[in-house]
Amino acid sequence: MAEDGVRHKVVDNIDDSVKAVGDLLQESVVAVNCEGIHLGKKGPLTLLQVAKLDGFVYLFNVFVEPKVFTEGRLKSFLENKDIIKVFHACSHDSAALKCQYDVMLVNVFDVKAAQYVIEKSEGRQLPSHRKLLDLCRLYTDVTSLEGKEEVQAKWYKADGAFWAKKELSPEMVDYACADVRILLPGVYDKLKRALDEKELWAALNERVEFELNFRWNENVKYGETKTTIKNILRQFSTKYTSNVELDDITSEDDIQALKQIPIREVGQFPDTVMKLKSQILKKEMDELEQALTEKADSFVPMGWHFGMLDAVKSSPDPAVSMAAGILKVKLVEILKTDLITKYDVTTPGKYISESEKIFLRRLPSTGTNPAGHPVLSYLYNVVIDSDVEEIETLRQKFRREGSRFRLNHADLRRCKNYISAPGVPERLKTKANAFLNELKAGVVESPKTRPRNQFR
Incomplete structure (x- = not known):
């Protein structure tokens, strides 16, 4: 990473946010990225970076002041139809913004999606989902991103709340600024030129719309890739x-x-x-x-x-x-x-990643007694208690809505897994089983049947 001395401003109060947004509203195109803790629909968004064409970067410390979105006018800026927001892989950012702050991104140019549609136009059926470093290497000098993955791994292993800080260290500022400055103007301009030459703007808009929605909106289905995979494999015999x-x-x-x-x-x-x-x-x-x-x-x-x-x-x-x-x-x-x-015995449950939760649920089946270490015991119980509470929330919603209630497929699959998977604590297994039995015996209908493999 080599962004020492980059011009930037950390925005951690309402007044500075209003001023920063006022400045950003003068731009026609900006680069945007979000940082957080296992960022996504539930993973907390704690920092939002915006780079201008001249290289200046605003770092909105959402962890310190979440009202930057409302009183600080950041939400209205991100939803502004006249300003292009350049992202790399916007899906997790979009899910976090929508589900945590009710922000629906508008006028997004996703460089990863752009590369995807370009490769499809050139004959690829399953284009590569390129990491930021790999994609930028195709179009510009990537010196500012060198060492990014090593730094990321070091932080990931050392501190589960790394991006939830009141004060940003110089290393954090360097990393956050590099992620957005690299996109403008070179990567954006070159991809835009390629889209113009190949007349691919309609394809890009369709892909970006999908990326903005599929991680949080269950009505947006992710079926095209699965169909393509099956079609490719069926041709192997010939x-x-x-x-x-x-x-x-x-x-x-x-x-x-x-x-x-x-x-x-x-x-x-x-x-x-x-x-x-x-x-x-x-x-x-x-x-x-x-x-x-x-x-x-x-x-x-x-x-x-x-x-x-x-x-x-x-x-x-x-x-x-x-x-x-x-x-x-x-x-x-x-x-x-x-x-x-x-982690420690004060870590909030929302800081634990989904893959870590799966691992913690299965700890007993790995031969590990969670009670053998205070942190593991705490994390294990936080995850199980959270799972039980989520099922109870669904149960209460079912009782309120009656015949209008619909259990989505992800929650149905999760409950079935709690019942059948090895090592699941009895209190969670019992809760899931009781809820599904109550659902079957009630006046509401279970979700319409899907092909069996979609429930596995």
Whole structure:
């Protein structure tokens, strides 16, 4: 990271926010990004950065003064139809803004979405979802972003409330400013020129509309990619012979389809798909093992790592299955250490990520007694108590609304998982079971039936 001395202003009170918004309203295009704690629909938004074309950056410290959105006029600025807001990957930002502050972003140019539609126009069926550094590297000098991922990993492991600070350190300011300054003018201008040349503005607008809504609005469905994956895999029987190996495949779309298809759905495709999917999983496991060896305790376990290892453990090859089990034990130990390091017995439940919650719910099934450590015991009970409260909230809503009540598919899937998954505490299992039984016995209808695999 190399943004030392960048011109910026931290905005942490109403008066400064009104002045900052007044200045920003003079701009025709700005770059915007949000920081937070596992940012999203529920993950708290704590900082919002806005860069002007001249490189000046406003840092709105929402953690200190959330009223910057209302009394500070930031909401009206973000919803202004005349000013272009350039984002990279706006979906989590949009979900946080809408669900936490009732802000609906307007006139957004998402550089990740722009690259996506450009690649689709060039023949890709499953375009890459490029990280900020990878995308910017295509269009501009990325010196200001060098070391970003290492810094991010260090903060993630050390402090679960890193972005919830009254005072921003110089390192935080450097990081936050770099994320938005990199987008203007170079990346934005070059992507805009490519969209003009290829006449792709309608496709971009459609994609951005999807990105702005799908993480918080259940009426926006995410079905196109799943259909594309299945269509690609069905063609394997005519495209490849039975003796094809993973190293023989050069199509990025074919490789992406193999990576993204869940192992439980592979049986509906040609036998070649199962063989290649197994090879993909083995390759991913080998890469994970290498990363663990190189990074040791600095490695950051993610939810998808555990999902991948669970899939590999079902391998018919005993050696591969055993290796996956050993790796999972290592990840469990690293994650337990991380949780104890970055959280304490005062950590709010909203600071815990969804993947961490899944891990904490399953702690007993990993052979770990949560009561064995005060922080783990506290976090475990916070998660379980929160789950029980959420089901009770649904139950009360059902009793108020009667026949008008509809249980959305995500909540239905969650309740079913609490009932069937191993290691779920009895009080949560009982609560979920009682609620679903009450729903079935009541006057309201359960959601219309979907294909079975969508409930798994």
